[in-house]
Amino acid sequence: MELKDHKTPYASFLLVIEGKIEYLQDGQTKVLYTYDRHTIEPHVVHKVIALEDSVCLLIQI
Known part of the structure; x- marks a missing residue:
């Protein structure tokens, strides 16, 4: 899975619950x-x- 280049108007907090990702x-x-x-x-x-099956949580502040 890949989230292509993007941006958001909000500050965000990314937590990897399980797996391995590249930021x-x-x-x-x-x-x-x-x-x-x-x-x-x-x-x-x-x-x-x-980079493998992963579960992430994204919180926008």
Whole structure:
């Protein structure tokens, strides 16, 4: 699964509940594993790729 480049007007909190994903922003890549979390600032172009079957929770603030 891949969420192509996109942005949101809201700050967001991404939590990996299960699995392994790749978060890409500004040419940098961060791999997140089960229970890892990442804060996404508003208006920032980013994308997410599941590296294996994964469950994530996204909360927009």
